[in-house]
Amino acid sequence: MSERITRAQIPMEEMGITPGSACQGCGAALAARLAFKALGPNVIRHGVPCCPDTVTKTPQIGTVFEGGGALLTGTSRGLKAIGREDVLAVGFFGDGGTYDIGFQGLSAAAERNENILVITKDNEAYMNTGNQRSGATPKYATTSTNPVGPKSRGKEQPKKNIPFIFAAHYVPYVATASVAFPEDLIAKVNYAKTITGFRIIIIQSPCPVGWRFEPEKTIEIARAGVQAGIWPLFEIQNGHDFKLNYKPKELKPVTEYLKPQARFRHMTEAEIAEVQEDTTSKWQSLIQSDEMGKVLI
Ligand SMILES: Cc1ncc(C[n+]2csc(CCOP(=O)(O)OP(=O)(O)O)c2C)c(N)n1
Known part of the structure:
Protein backbone atom coordinates (compact mmCIF):
# COMPACT_ATOMS: atom_id res chain seq x y z
CA MET A 1 0.00 0.00 0.00
CA SER A 2 1.12 3.58 -0.55
CA GLU A 3 2.97 5.53 2.12
CA ARG A 4 1.83 9.00 3.06
CA ILE A 5 3.94 11.90 1.85
CA THR A 6 3.93 15.57 2.77
CA ARG A 7 3.40 18.45 0.37
CA ALA A 8 7.14 19.20 0.55
CA GLN A 9 7.82 15.75 -0.93
CA ILE A 10 5.91 16.50 -4.13
CA PRO A 11 8.55 16.69 -6.89
CA MET A 12 9.26 20.20 -8.15
CA GLU A 13 10.13 19.18 -11.70
CA GLU A 14 7.26 19.36 -14.16
CA MET A 15 7.05 16.45 -16.61
CA GLY A 16 3.73 17.31 -18.17
CA ILE A 17 3.11 20.48 -20.09
CA THR A 18 -0.50 20.94 -21.08
CA PRO A 19 -0.91 23.17 -24.10
CA GLY A 20 -3.78 25.47 -25.01
CA SER A 21 -6.35 22.76 -25.56
CA ALA A 22 -7.17 22.53 -21.84
CA CYS A 23 -10.13 24.60 -20.66
CA GLN A 24 -9.85 26.81 -17.59
CA GLY A 25 -10.07 24.75 -14.43
CA CYS A 26 -9.53 21.44 -16.28
CA GLY A 27 -9.23 18.68 -13.67
CA ALA A 28 -7.71 16.27 -16.18
CA ALA A 29 -4.83 18.68 -16.93
CA LEU A 30 -4.09 18.78 -13.21
CA ALA A 31 -4.29 14.98 -12.97
CA ALA A 32 -1.71 14.75 -15.78
CA ARG A 33 0.56 17.30 -14.17
CA LEU A 34 0.57 15.54 -10.80
CA ALA A 35 0.82 11.96 -12.09
CA PHE A 36 3.69 12.66 -14.51
CA LYS A 37 5.62 14.64 -11.88
CA ALA A 38 5.57 11.52 -9.73
CA LEU A 39 6.39 9.20 -12.65
CA GLY A 40 9.52 11.11 -13.65
CA PRO A 41 11.46 10.70 -16.91
CA ASN A 42 11.59 6.90 -17.37
CA VAL A 43 8.19 6.59 -18.97
CA ILE A 44 6.67 6.00 -22.38
CA ARG A 45 3.25 7.62 -22.29
CA HIS A 46 0.44 5.98 -24.26
CA GLY A 47 -2.62 7.96 -25.28
CA VAL A 48 -5.98 7.28 -26.89
CA PRO A 49 -8.40 9.99 -28.08
CA CYS A 50 -9.44 12.24 -25.19
CA CYS A 51 -9.05 15.75 -23.89
CA PRO A 52 -7.05 17.81 -23.09
CA ASP A 53 -4.09 17.26 -25.44
CA THR A 54 -1.49 16.25 -22.90
CA VAL A 55 2.13 16.75 -23.82
CA THR A 56 4.87 15.28 -21.67
CA LYS A 57 8.63 15.59 -21.87
CA THR A 58 8.78 11.80 -22.09
CA PRO A 59 8.27 9.84 -25.35
CA GLN A 60 4.66 9.32 -26.27
CA ILE A 61 2.67 7.13 -28.61
CA GLY A 62 -0.99 7.12 -29.54
CA THR A 63 -3.49 4.59 -30.78
CA VAL A 64 -7.21 3.96 -31.22
CA PHE A 65 -9.33 3.42 -28.10
CA GLU A 66 -9.54 -0.33 -28.58
CA GLY A 67 -5.76 -0.62 -28.99
CA GLY A 68 -4.70 0.92 -25.66
CA GLY A 69 -4.26 -2.37 -23.77
CA ALA A 70 -2.52 -4.07 -26.71
CA LEU A 71 -0.12 -1.19 -27.39
CA LEU A 72 0.85 -0.94 -23.72
CA THR A 73 1.42 -4.71 -23.73
CA GLY A 74 3.65 -4.53 -26.81
CA THR A 75 5.69 -1.65 -25.41
CA SER A 76 6.16 -3.34 -22.07
CA ARG A 77 7.22 -6.64 -23.63
CA GLY A 78 9.49 -4.84 -26.09
CA LEU A 79 11.18 -2.95 -23.28
CA LYS A 80 11.75 -6.24 -21.47
CA ALA A 81 13.23 -7.82 -24.63
CA ILE A 82 15.82 -5.04 -24.95
CA GLY A 83 16.62 -5.07 -21.23
CA ARG A 84 15.03 -1.68 -20.49
CA GLU A 85 12.75 -2.66 -17.63
CA ASP A 86 13.73 0.60 -15.96
CA VAL A 87 11.28 2.28 -18.38
CA LEU A 88 7.56 2.00 -17.64
CA ALA A 89 4.76 1.76 -20.19
CA VAL A 90 2.06 4.12 -18.90
CA GLY A 91 -1.41 4.62 -20.36
CA PHE A 92 -3.02 8.00 -19.72
CA PHE A 93 -6.63 7.48 -20.77
CA GLY A 94 -10.05 9.05 -20.19
CA ASP A 95 -13.05 7.28 -18.74
CA GLY A 96 -14.24 6.45 -22.27
CA GLY A 97 -10.87 4.83 -22.93
CA THR A 98 -11.05 2.85 -19.69
CA TYR A 99 -14.65 2.14 -18.66
CA ASP A 100 -16.14 1.65 -22.14
CA ILE A 101 -14.48 1.83 -25.56
CA GLY A 102 -11.01 0.70 -24.42
CA PHE A 103 -12.23 -1.72 -21.77
CA GLN A 104 -11.92 -5.03 -23.63
CA GLY A 105 -8.20 -4.61 -24.39
CA LEU A 106 -7.47 -3.32 -20.89
CA LYS A 139 -27.03 8.66 -12.22
CA TYR A 140 -29.13 11.81 -12.82
CA ALA A 141 -26.31 13.79 -14.49
CA THR A 142 -27.55 15.59 -17.57
CA THR A 143 -25.35 15.11 -20.67
CA SER A 144 -25.80 15.79 -24.38
CA THR A 145 -27.03 12.22 -24.98
CA ASN A 146 -29.34 12.04 -21.96
CA PRO A 147 -30.44 15.66 -21.53
CA VAL A 148 -33.01 16.44 -18.87
CA GLY A 149 -36.44 17.09 -20.35
CA PRO A 150 -40.11 16.23 -19.95
CA LYS A 151 -39.35 12.51 -20.29
CA SER A 152 -35.82 12.34 -18.90
CA ARG A 153 -34.26 12.83 -15.47
CA GLY A 154 -30.72 12.63 -16.88
CA LYS A 155 -28.69 9.44 -16.90
CA GLU A 156 -30.79 6.52 -15.72
CA GLN A 157 -28.02 4.11 -14.74
CA PRO A 158 -25.48 4.31 -11.90
CA LYS A 159 -21.78 4.95 -12.48
CA LYS A 160 -19.92 1.74 -13.34
CA ASN A 161 -17.81 0.53 -10.41
CA ILE A 162 -14.60 0.28 -12.44
CA PRO A 163 -12.08 0.04 -9.57
CA PHE A 164 -13.79 -3.09 -8.27
CA ILE A 165 -14.16 -4.46 -11.80
CA PHE A 166 -10.38 -4.24 -12.25
CA ALA A 167 -9.86 -5.57 -8.71
CA ALA A 168 -11.91 -8.60 -9.74
CA HIS A 169 -9.12 -9.38 -12.25
CA TYR A 170 -6.94 -10.00 -9.14
CA VAL A 171 -4.30 -7.56 -10.39
CA PRO A 172 -1.50 -6.33 -8.11
CA TYR A 173 -2.76 -2.78 -7.63
CA VAL A 174 -5.95 -0.75 -8.08
CA ALA A 175 -6.35 2.71 -6.55
CA THR A 176 -8.64 5.71 -6.74
CA ALA A 177 -7.31 9.25 -6.38
CA SER A 178 -8.53 12.84 -6.61
CA VAL A 179 -6.99 16.06 -7.90
CA ALA A 180 -8.01 17.65 -4.58
CA PHE A 181 -5.71 15.28 -2.63
CA PRO A 182 -2.34 15.69 -4.40
CA GLU A 183 -0.23 14.06 -1.67
CA ASP A 184 -2.41 10.94 -1.74
CA LEU A 185 -2.36 10.88 -5.56
CA ILE A 186 1.42 11.17 -5.75
CA ALA A 187 1.94 8.60 -2.97
CA LYS A 188 -0.13 6.14 -5.02
CA VAL A 189 1.84 6.78 -8.21
CA ASN A 190 5.08 6.42 -6.22
CA TYR A 191 3.88 3.10 -4.86
CA ALA A 192 2.66 1.86 -8.25
CA LYS A 193 6.17 2.48 -9.62
CA THR A 194 7.69 0.08 -7.07
CA ILE A 195 5.66 -2.99 -8.05
CA THR A 196 5.38 -5.02 -11.25
CA GLY A 197 2.35 -6.31 -13.10
CA PHE A 198 -0.90 -4.60 -13.97
CA ARG A 199 -1.61 -1.43 -12.02
CA ILE A 200 -4.40 1.10 -12.45
CA ILE A 201 -5.05 4.44 -10.72
CA ILE A 202 -8.36 6.15 -11.45
CA ILE A 203 -8.29 9.89 -10.77
CA GLN A 204 -11.55 11.78 -10.49
CA SER A 205 -11.00 14.91 -12.61
CA PRO A 206 -13.84 17.46 -12.56
CA CYS A 207 -14.68 19.13 -15.87
CA PRO A 208 -16.10 22.69 -15.48
CA VAL A 209 -17.60 22.68 -18.99
CA GLY A 210 -19.33 19.30 -18.84
CA TRP A 211 -20.28 19.37 -15.15
CA ARG A 212 -21.25 23.01 -15.48
CA PHE A 213 -19.55 24.89 -12.66
CA GLU A 214 -17.26 27.91 -12.45
CA PRO A 215 -13.65 26.93 -13.34
CA GLU A 216 -12.21 28.18 -10.05
CA LYS A 217 -14.29 25.57 -8.19
CA THR A 218 -12.53 22.46 -9.58
CA ILE A 219 -10.66 21.62 -6.39
CA GLU A 220 -13.60 22.51 -4.12
CA ILE A 221 -15.86 20.15 -6.03
CA ALA A 222 -13.31 17.34 -6.17
CA ARG A 223 -12.75 17.72 -2.42
CA ALA A 224 -16.49 17.73 -1.69
CA GLY A 225 -16.84 14.50 -3.70
CA VAL A 226 -14.30 12.74 -1.51
CA GLN A 227 -15.62 14.26 1.73
CA ALA A 228 -19.19 13.24 0.88
CA GLY A 229 -18.13 9.65 0.11
CA ILE A 230 -19.18 9.94 -3.53
CA TRP A 231 -15.57 9.42 -4.70
CA PRO A 232 -13.86 7.49 -1.90
CA LEU A 233 -10.06 7.18 -1.92
CA PHE A 234 -8.91 3.57 -1.55
CA GLU A 235 -6.41 0.93 -2.65
CA ILE A 236 -6.95 -2.76 -3.46
CA GLN A 237 -4.06 -5.18 -3.82
CA ASN A 238 -4.34 -8.57 -5.54
CA GLY A 239 -8.13 -8.18 -5.62
CA HIS A 240 -8.13 -8.72 -1.87
CA ASP A 241 -6.22 -6.41 0.47
CA PHE A 242 -8.12 -3.18 1.03
CA LYS A 243 -7.32 0.21 2.52
CA LEU A 244 -9.46 3.32 2.73
CA ASN A 245 -7.12 6.32 2.59
CA TYR A 246 -9.46 9.11 3.69
CA LYS A 247 -11.80 8.36 6.58
CA PRO A 248 -13.62 11.38 8.00
CA LYS A 249 -15.48 10.83 11.29
CA GLU A 250 -18.59 11.89 9.46
CA LEU A 251 -19.32 12.24 5.77
CA LYS A 252 -20.46 15.60 4.44
CA PRO A 253 -23.93 15.62 2.88
CA VAL A 254 -23.98 14.78 -0.84
CA THR A 255 -25.68 18.13 -1.48
CA GLU A 256 -22.29 19.84 -0.93
CA TYR A 257 -21.06 17.98 -4.00
CA LEU A 258 -24.24 17.99 -6.10
CA LYS A 259 -25.50 21.55 -5.61
CA PRO A 260 -22.59 23.52 -7.14
CA GLN A 261 -22.84 21.49 -10.37
CA ALA A 262 -25.52 22.50 -12.85
CA ARG A 263 -25.52 18.97 -14.34
CA PHE A 264 -27.47 17.96 -11.18
CA ARG A 265 -29.53 21.16 -10.86
CA HIS A 266 -32.82 19.50 -11.84
CA MET A 267 -32.66 16.89 -9.08
CA THR A 268 -35.65 16.70 -6.73
CA GLU A 269 -35.38 16.28 -2.95
CA ALA A 270 -36.36 12.61 -3.35
CA GLU A 271 -33.65 12.02 -5.98
CA ILE A 272 -31.05 13.68 -3.76
CA ALA A 273 -32.21 11.52 -0.83
CA GLU A 274 -31.79 8.43 -3.03
CA VAL A 275 -28.19 9.42 -3.88
CA GLN A 276 -27.54 10.12 -0.18
CA GLU A 277 -28.86 6.72 0.86
CA ASP A 278 -26.88 4.91 -1.83
CA THR A 279 -23.68 6.77 -0.94
CA THR A 280 -24.07 6.10 2.80
CA SER A 281 -24.72 2.41 2.25
CA LYS A 282 -21.70 1.99 -0.06
CA TRP A 283 -19.58 3.93 2.44
CA GLN A 284 -20.57 1.52 5.22
CA SER A 285 -19.38 -1.42 3.10
CA LEU A 286 -16.07 0.35 2.45
CA ILE A 287 -15.60 1.04 6.17
CA GLN A 288 -16.24 -2.65 6.90
CA SER A 289 -13.73 -3.69 4.23
CA ASP A 290 -11.21 -1.24 5.68
CA GLU A 291 -11.69 -2.65 9.18
CA MET A 292 -11.13 -6.19 7.88
CA GLY A 293 -8.33 -5.03 5.58
CA LYS A 294 -9.89 -7.00 2.75
CA VAL A 295 -12.67 -7.07 0.20
CA LEU A 296 -14.82 -10.13 -0.12
CA ILE A 297 -14.45 -10.87 -3.83
C1 LIG B 1 -14.09 3.74 -31.58
C2 LIG B 1 -14.28 5.20 -31.43
N1 LIG B 1 -15.48 5.66 -31.02
C3 LIG B 1 -15.66 6.98 -30.86
C4 LIG B 1 -14.64 7.86 -31.13
C5 LIG B 1 -14.89 9.36 -30.99
N2 LIG B 1 -14.28 9.91 -29.81
C6 LIG B 1 -13.10 10.57 -29.83
S1 LIG B 1 -12.67 11.19 -28.34
C7 LIG B 1 -14.09 10.60 -27.64
C8 LIG B 1 -14.43 10.87 -26.21
C9 LIG B 1 -13.39 10.41 -25.24
O1 LIG B 1 -13.92 10.47 -23.96
P1 LIG B 1 -13.07 10.08 -22.71
O2 LIG B 1 -12.27 8.83 -22.98
O3 LIG B 1 -13.96 10.02 -21.53
O4 LIG B 1 -12.03 11.26 -22.59
P2 LIG B 1 -12.33 12.82 -22.38
O5 LIG B 1 -12.46 13.43 -23.74
O6 LIG B 1 -13.57 12.96 -21.58
O7 LIG B 1 -11.12 13.32 -21.66
C10 LIG B 1 -14.87 9.91 -28.56
C11 LIG B 1 -16.17 9.27 -28.27
C12 LIG B 1 -13.41 7.36 -31.56
N3 LIG B 1 -12.37 8.17 -31.79
N4 LIG B 1 -13.24 6.02 -31.70
Missing part, protein backbone atom coordinates in the same frame (compact mmCIF):
# COMPACT_ATOMS: atom_id res chain seq x y z
CA SER A 107 -9.39 -6.16 -19.28
CA ALA A 108 -7.38 -8.65 -21.34
CA ALA A 109 -4.10 -6.94 -20.35
CA ALA A 110 -5.22 -7.03 -16.71
CA GLU A 111 -6.11 -10.71 -16.93
CA ARG A 112 -2.65 -11.47 -18.41
CA ASN A 113 -1.15 -9.31 -15.64
CA GLU A 114 0.92 -7.29 -18.11
CA ASN A 115 3.61 -5.13 -16.58
CA ILE A 116 1.91 -1.78 -17.26
CA LEU A 117 0.45 1.21 -15.42
CA VAL A 118 -2.85 2.72 -16.47
CA ILE A 119 -3.79 6.17 -15.21
CA THR A 120 -7.39 7.10 -15.88
CA LYS A 121 -8.53 10.70 -15.68
CA ASP A 122 -12.18 10.23 -14.99
CA ASN A 123 -14.24 13.29 -15.97
CA GLU A 124 -17.41 11.20 -16.09
CA ALA A 125 -18.38 11.66 -19.77
CA TYR A 126 -16.98 11.82 -23.31
CA MET A 127 -15.92 15.44 -22.98
CA ASN A 128 -13.67 15.64 -26.05
CA THR A 129 -16.62 15.11 -28.37
CA GLY A 130 -19.21 17.19 -26.52
CA ASN A 131 -20.22 15.68 -23.17
CA GLN A 132 -21.87 12.44 -24.23
CA ARG A 133 -22.70 10.00 -21.42
CA SER A 134 -20.18 7.29 -20.57
CA GLY A 135 -20.19 4.30 -18.23
CA ALA A 136 -18.56 6.66 -15.73
CA THR A 137 -21.37 9.23 -15.78
CA PRO A 138 -23.28 9.17 -12.48
